[in-house]
Amino acid sequence: MKVQRICATLCMSLFACLVTPLHAQLPRTIISPEVHPDRTVTFRLVAPQAQRVAVNVPFADGEQAMKKDDNGLWSVTLGPAQPEIYQYAFNVDGLTVVDPSNSWLKVWLRNSQNLMLVPGDEPLFYEEQQLPHGTVNIHRYQSKSLGVTRGLYVYTPPDYEINRQDKYPVLYLFHGFGDSEDAWTVVGRSNIILDNLIAQKKAVPLIVVMPYGHTPVTPPVMRSLGDYAAFEKDIIEDVIPYVQQRYRAGTSQKDRAVAGLSMGGGQSLTVGLGNRDLFGWVGAFSSAVPRDEKLEKLLAEPQSINDKLQLLWIGCGREDFLFKDNQAFLEELKAKNIKYVANITDGAHEWRIWRRYLNEFVPLLFKTAAMN
Amino acid sequence: MKVQRICATLCMSLFACLVTPLHAQLPRTIISPEVHPDRTVTFRLVAPQAQRVAVNVPFADGEQAMKKDDNGLWSVTLGPAQPEIYQYAFNVDGLTVVDPSNSWLKVWLRNSQNLMLVPGDEPLFYEEQQLPHGTVNIHRYQSKSLGVTRGLYVYTPPDYEINRQDKYPVLYLFHGFGDSEDAWTVVGRSNIILDNLIAQKKAVPLIVVMPYGHTPVTPPVMRSLGDYAAFEKDIIEDVIPYVQQRYRAGTSQKDRAVAGLSMGGGQSLTVGLGNRDLFGWVGAFSSAVPRDEKLEKLLAEPQSINDKLQLLWIGCGREDFLFKDNQAFLEELKAKNIKYVANITDGAHEWRIWRRYLNEFVPLLFKTAAMN
Numbered sequence: 001m002k003v004q005r006i007c008a009t010l011c012m013s014l015f016a017c018l019v020t021p022l023h024a025q026l027p028r029t030i031i032s033p034e035v036h037p038d039r040t041v042t043f044r045l046v047a048p049q050a051q052r053v054a055v056n057v058p059f060a061d062g063e064q065a066m067k068k069d070d071n072g073l074w075s076v077t078l079g080p081a082q083p084e085i086y087q088y089a090f091n092v093d094g095l096t097v098v099d100p101s102n103s104w105l106k107v108w109l110r111n112s113q114n115l116m117l118v119p120g121d122e123p124l125f126y127e128e129q130q131l132p133h134g135t136v137n138i139h140r141y142q143s144k145s146l147g148v149t150r151g152l153y154v155y156t157p158p159d160y161e162i163n164r165q166d167k168y169p170v171l172y173l174f175h176g177f178g179d180s181e182d183a184w185t186v187v188g189r190s191n192i193i194l195d196n197l198i199a200q201k202k203a204v205p206l207i208v209v210m211p212y213g214h215t216p217v218t219p220p221v222m223r224s225l226g227d228y229a230a231f232e233k234d235i236i237e238d239v240i241p242y243v244q245q246r247y248r249a250g251t252s253q254k255d256r257a258v259a260g261l262s263m264g265g266g267q268s269l270t271v272g273l274g275n276r277d278l279f280g281w282v283g284a285f286s287s288a289v290p291r292d293e294k295l296e297k298l299l300a301e302p303q304s305i306n307d308k309l310q311l312l313w314i315g316c317g318r319e320d321f322l323f324k325d326n327q328a329f330l331e332e333l334k335a336k337n338i339k340y341v342a343n344i345t346d347g348a349h350e351w352r353i354w355r356r357y358l359n360e361f362v363p364l365l366f367k368t369a370a371m372n
Numbered sequence: 373m374k375v376q377r378i379c380a381t382l383c384m385s386l387f388a389c390l391v392t393p394l395h396a397q398l399p400r401t402i403i404s405p406e407v408h409p410d411r412t413v414t415f416r417l418v419a420p421q422a423q424r425v426a427v428n429v430p431f432a433d434g435e436q437a438m439k440k441d442d443n444g445l446w447s448v449t450l451g452p453a454q455p456e457i458y459q460y461a462f463n464v465d466g467l468t469v470v471d472p473s474n475s476w477l478k479v480w481l482r483n484s485q486n487l488m489l490v491p492g493d494e495p496l497f498y499e500e501q502q503l504p505h506g507t508v509n510i511h512r513y514q515s516k517s518l519g520v521t522r523g524l525y526v527y528t529p530p531d532y533e534i535n536r537q538d539k540y541p542v543l544y545l546f547h548g549f550g551d552s553e554d555a556w557t558v559v560g561r562s563n564i565i566l567d568n569l570i571a572q573k574k575a576v577p578l579i580v581v582m583p584y585g586h587t588p589v590t591p592p593v594m595r596s597l598g599d600y601a602a603f604e605k606d607i608i609e610d611v612i613p614y615v616q617q618r619y620r621a622g623t624s625q626k627d628r629a630v631a632g633l634s635m636g637g638g639q640s641l642t643v644g645l646g647n648r649d650l651f652g653w654v655g656a657f658s659s660a661v662p663r664d665e666k667l668e669k670l671l672a673e674p675q676s677i678n679d680k681l682q683l684l685w686i687g688c689g690r691e692d693f694l695f696k697d698n699q700a701f702l703e704e705l706k707a708k709n710i711k712y713v714a715n716i717t718d719g720a721h722e723w724r725i726w727r728r729y730l731n732e733f734v735p736l737l738f739k740t741a742a743m744n
Contacts, residue, residue, distance in 0.1 A: 049466030094421030097469045100484055103552075107475040130521065133512040140505040149502065161618035180475075246533035 030073070032101040033088070033116045039080035041118065043088070045099065048072025050092050057088035059118075083120035084352060085189075087113045106187045107180070115187065125359050126189040131199040132158030136191050141242050145233040150212045151181045152239065154247065155191050157198055157205035167248045169255040169366040170207045172235065172271070172279075173358075174264025177288075181212040187351050193359050202363045207249055211239050213264055228270045228290055235271055236278070254310065257365050259283030261354045262322070266290045273298040276308040281365050283313040285357040286320050286349055289329045302336045311364055312340040315357040317347030402445070404473040405460070405488045411452035413490065415460070417471065420444025422464050429460035431490075455492035456724060457561075459485045478559045479552070487559065497731050498561040503571040504530030508563050513614050517605040522584045523553040524611065526619065527563050529570055529577035539620045541627040541738040542579045544607065544643070544651075545730075546636025549660075553584040559723050565731050574735045579621055583611050585636055600642045600662055607643055608650070626682065629737050631655030633726045634694070638662045645670040648680040653737050655685040657729040658692050658721055661701045674710045683736055684712040687729040689719030 032044035043055045043066065053066045053074040059081035066074040087106060090097050098105060104115045123129050139152040157168065173190065175183040184190045190208055197203035215230040243249055250256070258279045260268035265287020272282030274294070289295070298305075305312070312333075316326035333340050343360065347353040404416035415427045415438065425438045425446040431453035438446040459478060462469050470477060476487045495501050511524040529540065545562065547555040556562045562580055569575035587602040615621055622628070630651045632640035637659020644654030646666070661667070670677075677684070684705075688698035705712050715732065719725040 047467045092467055092469075093465060095419045095464055095469070096472070097464075097467070098484070100468070103479040103484070105477070105479075105484075107477075112470070112472060112475070112477075128512070128521065130514065133521070136510040138508040138510065140500070142502065149500065149505070 030101045032099050033114075035116070035118055036077075039083070039118055040077050041079050041081060041116070042075055042077045043090075043099070044073060044075045044101065045090055045092070046071075046073050047092055050074070052091075052093055054091045055088055056091060056096075057116075058086050059084070063091060079118075081118045083118050083124055085115055085117050085126065085355070087115055087351075089113045104186075106183070125196055126193050126355050128192050129196060129199075131195060133195050134158050134191055134198075135160065136185050139242070139246075141238065143234050143238045145237045146216055146230060148216050150234075152212065152242070153181050153185055153210040154243065155185070155194060155208035155210070156247070157207070158195065160205075160207075160248075165248075166205075167250050167255075168205055168207045169257070170209055170243065170247075170249045171281075171362065171365060172209045172211070172239070172256070172258040172268075174258075174260025174267045175210065175213050176260075176262035176264055179213075181210055184208075184210045188355055188358065190358060193355065194362065197359065197362055204366050206362070206366065207243075207247055209239065209243050211235065213260075213267060228267055229294075231267055232271050232274065236275060240278070253277055253308070254280045255366065257281035257283070257311075259285065259313075259358075259361060260287070261285040261357075262349065263288050270294065272309075272312075273305065276304065280309060281311045281313075282309060283311075283315070283357070283361045284326075285315045285354050285361075286317065286322055287314070287326065288322060289325055291325075299332065299336055299338065302338045306337075306339050309339075312338070313343065313361055313364065314340055315343040315345065315353075315361070317345050317349070317353050319346070319348040320353075321349055402473045404471050405486075407488070407490055408449075411455070411490055412449050413451050413453060413488070414447055414449045415462075415471070416445060416447045416473065417462055417464070418443075418445050419464055422446070424463075424465055426463045427460060428463060428468075429488075430458050431456070435463060451490075453490045455490050455496055457487055457489050457498065457727070459487055459723075461485045476558075478555070497568055498565050498727050499568075500564050501568060501571075503567060505567050506530050506563055506570075507532065508557050511614070511618075513610065515606050515610045517609045518588055518602060520588050522606075524584065524614070525553050525557055525582040526615065527557070527566060527580040527582070528619070529579070530567065532577075532579075532620075536620075538577075539622050539627075540577055540579045542581060542615065542619075542621045542629070543653075543734065543737060544581045544583070544611070544628070544630045544640075546630075546632025546639045547582065547585050548632075548634035548636055551585075553582055556580075556582045560727055560730065562730060565727065566734065569731065569734055576738050578734070578738065579615075579619055581611065581615050583607065585632075585639060600639055600664075601666075603639055604643050604646065608647060612650070625649055625680070626652045627738065629653035629655070629683075631657065631685075631730075631733060632659070633657040633729075634721065635660050642666065642670075644681075644684075645677065648676065652681060653683045653685075654681060655683075655687070655729070655733045657687045657726050657733075658689065658694055659686070659698065660694060661697055663697075671704065671708055671710065674708045678709075678711050681711075684710070685715065685733055685736065686712055687715040687717065687725075687733070689717050689721070689725050691718070691720040692725075693721055 030044050034042040045053055047053055054063045056063050060078045064076055064078055066076040068074050098112050099114045102114045106113050106115055134155050134157045137154040140149050141152055143150050173184055198205050215227040256279050258268045258272040265284035266289055269284050272279045316323050330342055402416050406414040417425055419425055426435045428435050432450045436448055436450055438448040440446050470484050471486045474486045477484050478487055506527050506529045509526040512521055513524055515522050545556055570577050587599040628651050630640045630644040637656035638661055641656050644651045688695050702714050
C-alpha cells in the first residue's frame with residue numbers, strides 16, 4: 001500500500017491550494033536534462049543513498065561522473081553539444097536507470113533510455129514548428145494471417161480530415177529489431193519530419209503506415225528475429241486491405257512505397273522487390289539484407305525490377321556494422337544491372353542517421369524517379 | 373560514446389543470425405513481472421552491485437525485499453493478487469526505479485511507475501478482447517486562446533473510418549493533475565473500456581476527446597494547478613471547433629458530454645455547468661470541486677441546470693482525500709434542489725476507481741436520463 005500512500009500524500013499537498021481558497025506555488029520540480037543557451041546540458045538525479053552516479057550520453061566521451069550536493073541531488077553539466085537528438089541513461093551504482101524527470105523515453109529491448117533534444121539556431125528538420133500538423137492514428141487490428149491482434153500507427157498529413165475528397169499516396173515504413181510500431185514516431189519523429197517537409201512543399205502530402213514488425217514467438221524469446229515471410233503475408237493480406245478500407249489511400253502501384261530500417265530495411269527489400277505490382281518505390285536504411293534464396297530469386301529478374309520500380313534507394317553509414325553487407329549488396333545490384341540510388345554517409349547503426357534518411361528519401365517519392 | 377557502443381555490440385550479436393545463413397535463438401530475456409496461473413506474481417531485476425532491492429506494489433502489504441542469486445538477478449514472488457491493474461516500482465538502495473523489462477509505464481509528475489495486469493478468470497472490463505477495436509488518434513493543435521501547440525487524443529469507435537456517413541455523439545474526457553493527454557488511454561484504458569462496452573451494446577458508439585489539461589506556466593513550475601478559466605476557453609474556442617471540423621461529431625447539446633477525474637473533474641464541472649447550451653451530460657470523478665465564485669454563481673441557477681442537463685453524475689470513493697469535499701458538494705446540490713446521480717463507492721484517489729466510473733458513466737450517456 002506504500003506506493004498509494006506516497007501518491008496520496010503528494011496529491012494532498014498539491015491539491016491543498018485547489019480545494020481551499022488559497023493559492024500556492026507548486027513544489028519545485030527537478031529539471032533534467034536542462035539545455036542551456038550555450039548548448040551545455042545539466043543532468044540531475046535525486047539519489048541521496050547512492051555511492052556513485054554517472055550519466056552516459058553520446059556527446060560526452062565515455063561515462064561522466066556526477067556530483068552530490070547536501071540534499072542528495074546529483075548533477076553534472078556537459079557539452080556544449082551539437083544540435084541533435086541524443087539517447088542517455090544514468091548509471092547508479094552499476095544499475096542503468098532512466099531519468100525520472102524526463103518523460104521522453106525510448107523503450108528498447110531491455111533497458112529503456114531517455115531521449116533529449118539539443119535545438120539548433122534554426123529549427124532542425126525534426127523539431128516541431130508552428131505549422132499545420134498531421135495526425136498519428138493508433139490502430140489495433142486483427143491479423144488473420146498471424147492469428148493475433150497487432151498495433152499499427154498511421155500518419156495522416158495536415159488537414160487530411162478536412163479535405164474529405166482527396167486521395168493520398170502511401171509509404172509503408174518498417175521499424176528495426178529493437179523497436180515496436182511506435183518507434184518511427186516516438187524516436188524517429190516521422191510525423192514531425194513529414195509535417196516539416198510538407199509545409200516546405202519538399203514532399204507531397206502522403207499517408208505513412210507504420211506496422212509492428214515482429215511475428216509471434218514463444219516465451220521466453222520475446223521477439224522474432226525477422227521472419228520476413230510471415231511478416232510479408234501480414235502486410236499483403238492484412239495491413240494493406242485494412243488501411244485501404246479505412247483511409248483515402250491511392251491504390252495504384254505508383255502511389256505505394258515501402259521503406260524500413262535495419263531489420264525493417266530487410267523486410268522492405270523482401271516486401272518491395274517481391275511485390276513489384278504493389279509497390280513502386282523501395283527504400284532500405286542500414287538494412288539487414290536477407291541473404292536467402294528468396295532474395296536471390298528476386299534479384300534474378302533485373303529487367304522486371306528496372307521496369308517496374310520508380311526507385312530503389314539504399315542508405316548506409318560507413319561506421320555501421322552492416323556496412324560491408326550493404327556494400328556487397330550494392331555490388332550485386334550493379335553486377336546485375338539493377339538500377340538503384342545509393343546513399344553512403346557517415347554514421348553508424350543509429351537513429352540520428354535514420355531520421356536523416358527519411359528526410360532525404362520522402363522528397364523523392366511519388367515524383368518522377370531519378371535513378372543511376 | 374559508450375551507450376552507442378553497448379547498443380551496437382548487442383545489435384551485432386543479435387543480427388549475427390540475420391546476416392549470416394545461421395539461425396540462432398535470441399538471448400534469454402528477463403521476464404518481469406511474470407503473472408502465474410494462480411495469480412502470484414514474480415518480479416525480477418538484474419542489479420549485481422546493489423545492496424538491497426525491493427518492490428512496492430499495492431497488493432503486497434508494504435515494501436517487499438527481493439533476493440539476489442549468483443548472477444545478480446534479484447527476484448521475489450508475491451500474492452496471489454486480485455485481478456486488477458497495479459502500479460509498481462522497484463527500490464534499489466533507496467532509489468525508486470522502473471522495471472526495465474516492462475514497457476507499460478505511467479509517466480507521473482516525478483517518478484514514472486510501471487503498470488501490470490493480473491487477469492481475471494473472465495476478461496475484466498478493461499482487458500483487450502478479440503472484438504472490433506476503435507482508433508486512438510493523436511493530434512497536435514494550435515491553441516489560439518493559450519498561444520501554444522498542444523496534444524489531443526481522440527478515440528473513434530470501431531469502423532468509424534468505414535461508416536463514412538454516420539455522426540457520433542462526443543464525450544470530452546479530462547485527466548488529473550499528475551497526468552497528460554495520454555493518461556486516459558495508457559493508464560485509464562478508455563479505448564479498451566469503450567471497445568468492450570460498444571461490443572456488448574451497453575454503450576452507443578461514440579467519440580471520446582481527451583485534451584491536455586494544464587495551461588502554460590513558467591519554469592521551474594512544470595504544471596498549472598487547474599487554471600480552470602484558461603482551460604475552459606481552450607476547450608470552447610479551440611478544442612471543440614477543431615474536433616467538429618475534423619470528425620463526424622454530433623453538434624447538438626444532447627450529443628455532447630463532459631467528464632473528468634480529480635483536477636479534470638473540477639474542470640468538467642466548470643466547463644459543463646458553465647456551458648449548459650453546449651453540454652447535456654456532466655460527470656465528475658473524485659473531483660477537485662472548484663470552491664470559487666464562478667461555481668457559486670453557476671449553482672445559483674438550479675432551475676436552468678435541471679432543465680438543461682440530462683445527467684449530472686458525481687462519483688467519489690470513501691477513502692478519497694477529496695471525499696469530504698465531494699460530500700459537501702452533494703449536500704449543496706441537494707439543498708439547492710439540483711438533480712444529480714451520486715455514486716459513492718469504496719476506494720481512494722486512484723485509477724482503479726476511475727476506470728470503473730468510466731465503465732459505469734458511459735452507458736448512461738446519450739440515452740434518456742434517470743436522475744433522482
